[in-house]
Amino acid sequence: MGLTSEQLTSVRTRNELIGIAEENGINVDKTLRKLKYEAELAMLQAEFVNLQKWIAQKKMRVALIFEGRDAAGKGGSIKRFKEHLNPRSSRVVALSRPTEVETGQWYFRRYIKELPNPGEIVLFDRSWYNRAVVEPVMGFCTKAQYDQFMIQVPEFEHLLYEDNLKIIKFWFSISKKEQNKRFEARLNNPLKRWKFSPVDKKGQELWDKYTHYKEEMFSKTHTNFSPWIIVKTNDKRQARLESMRYVLSQFDYEGKGESKVSLTPDPNVIMRYHRSAVQIDI
Secondary structure, eight states, X not given: OOOOHHHHHHOOSHHXXXXXXXXXXXXXXXXXXXXXXXXXXXXXXHHHHHHHHHHHHHTXXXXXXXXXXXXXXXXXXXXXXXXXXXXXXXXXXXOOSOOHHHHTSOTTHHHHTTSOOTTEEEEEESOGGGGTTHHHHHTOSOHHHHHHHHHHHHHXXXXXXXXXXXXXXXXXXXXXXXXXXXXXXXXXOTTTGGGOOHHHHHHHHTHHHXXXXXXXXXXXXXXXXXXXXXXXXXXXXXXXXXXXXXXXXXXXXXXXTTTOOOOSOOTTTEEEOOTTOOOSOO
């Protein structure tokens, strides 16, 4: 049973509302968790506005890479990162499959064109790391192409690092059970059905193959100058907040901490890759 309109209009404070709900046997925990999440998200987004201004003033170049299995929450996180940023100095890059011409070019070329300009933040919804996991799993590249990529990518990223381009690489980690649950939710929601593809369906069938290539990617491309940051994402909201906190913690920008929100990421959710780390998508 819900609250009556009279009860709702008589309420003046949040504590009064909670008191009336408890008297009427209404569980408000879920609603309170959502309100807490939204309040914290708004404060972190305000911090991001300050960070963006500072990056623009300093003419810095920042690339945020969002990688992970299908339905891991990459797009939802990018949406919250970008929501209140100035579109003039922030972009989302989500490239479709390469054209025939691009297929004949150096693999990195089409991504180089999308790298941030001075004063800009670019958020990559998948990146050149397609060739490290999705392409070999699905048979979209040859073994020779894969091997060449794995040799070249650390050198490529080192060149970017030496050129003062800041890259943050996120891997959004999701369990097999949670991925399947989200796939089913997409199929049952007409507004999200477009997100589901035959490649997604194979993600469950080829889970172990994805795991193998993911671990190979970490072991060969996790470097001191360009580390992999693992985000545990079975809880979407938590993953969004903690990944935002991580990015904010990496810069000493003007006005940092003005919102009074914690900018220290939870180490149980956010961690640098290392072999002994407990992962949920293995």
